[in-house]
Amino acid sequence: EAGVAQSPRYKIIEKRQSVAFWCNPISGHATLYWYQQILGQGPKLLIQFQNNGVVDDSQLPKDRFSAERLKGVDSTLKIQPAKLEDSAVYLCASSLGPLSSYEQYFGPGTRLTVT
Amino acid sequence: GQNIDQPTEMTATEGAIVQINCTYQTSGFNGLFWYQQHAGEAPTFLSYNVLDGLEEKGRFSSFLSRSKGYSYLLLKELQMKDSASYLCAVRATAGNNRKLIWGLGTSLAVNP
Numbered sequence: 574e575a576g577v578a579q580s581p582r583y584k585i586i587e588k589r590q591s592v593a594f595w596c597n598p599i600s601g602h603a604t605l606y607w608y609q610q611i612l613g614q615g616p617k618l619l620i621q622f623q624n625n626g627v628v629d630d631s632q633l634p635k636d637r638f639s640a641e642r643l644k645g646v647d648s649t650l651k652i653q654p655a656k657l658e659d660s661a662v663y664l665c666a667s668s669l670g671p672l673s674s675y676e677q678y679f680g681p682g683t684r685l686t687v688t
Numbered sequence: 689g690q691n692i693d694q695p696t697e698m699t700a701t702e703g704a705i706v707q708i709n710c711t712y713q714t715s716g717f718n719g720l721f722w723y724q725q726h727a728g729e730a731p732t733f734l735s736y737n738v739l740d741g742l743e744e745k746g747r748f749s750s751f752l753s754r755s756k757g758y759s760y761l762l763l764k765e766l767q768m769k770d771s772a773s774y775l776c777a778v779r780a781t782a783g784n785n786r787k788l789i790w791g792l793g794t795s796l797a798v799n800p
Contacts, residue, residue: 615775615790616731629787664730671786676721679730 575599577680579665585686591653594683598646598667604628606677607640607650608664616664622648623671655687690714692791694776699797700766708761708774708794716781722750722761723775725793731775734761763796771798 578597586592598605603624608616619638621629625645633640637656642648652659662684666677691713700706712720719738723731737743737752737759749762763770773793780789 613792615777615792617790618788676733676736677788679732682730 577665577667577678579663579680579683581683582681583684583686585688586655588657588687589654591651592655592685593652594650594663594665594685596648596650596665596680598648598665599678601669602667602678603645603670604668604675605642605648606664606666606668607648608666610662610664610682612661619650621671628671652685655685657687660685660687690778690780690787690789692776692778692789694774694791694794696792697795697797699799700763702766702768702798702800704766705762705764706766706796708763708776708796710759710761710776710791712757712759712776712778712789712791714757714778714780714789716786717754718779718781718786720750720752720759720779721777721788722748722759723777725773725775727772734774766798768798768800771796 580595605622607619609619610616619633620640622642625642640650662682664682665680668675668677694710721736722734724734725731735750737750742751747764752759773795775793776791778789779786
């Protein structure tokens with residue numbers, strides 16, 4: 574079974590530039606999550622999709638971050654414009670559904686460096 | 689508010705046993721997860737507890753006490769490859785949603 578795919582793996586941009594990340598979840602997984610993980614900290618949920626609808630985006634900085642999952646499969650996360658504090662690993666995860674017992678499967682992450 | 693506490697760092701010796709504690713204060717409780725994260729890699733699932741008691745899975749066991757807001761991850765027969773960060777996460781209630789609240793992780797160093 575193929576895992577969660579993410580690209581790119583690494584990205585270096587200057588502040589005020591834009592960047593987009595792509596995620597392809599495990600086939601059949603209805604729930605998709607985007608996390609931001611700063612070095613030495615636990616993951617912080619940015620947005621959760623159930624199929625192509627947003628379930629939780631309470632911690633997404635909506636003035637600069639946006640995400641979509643148009644066909645309920647792949648998803649993109651965009652930052653525009655980037656700030657220095659956005660330097661982090663962006664993790665995409667998927668699960669069968671939102672039920673409590675469903676574990677989340679994580680992709681390899683995209684390491685973003687903003688200079 | 690939602691809060692999860694775990695020790696920042698722990699050190700243990702190869703072949704030994706180590707217990708990593710996690711205490712939580714959340715609005716509602718719908719299960720507790722333990723994940724392992726090696727440096728530079730994504731978290732991987734280790735265990736899930738929703739009822740009180742001990743869940744054993746090979747060298748790893750996880751315990752939950754809901755009344756105390758407490759869990760621990762027990763690692764036996766430690767191996768060098770167990771050096772990693774161990775993340776405790778609680779599924780709590782946030783409005784109509786069940787949100788996964790993550791701890792900061794415990795960095796475990798296994799020495800020979």
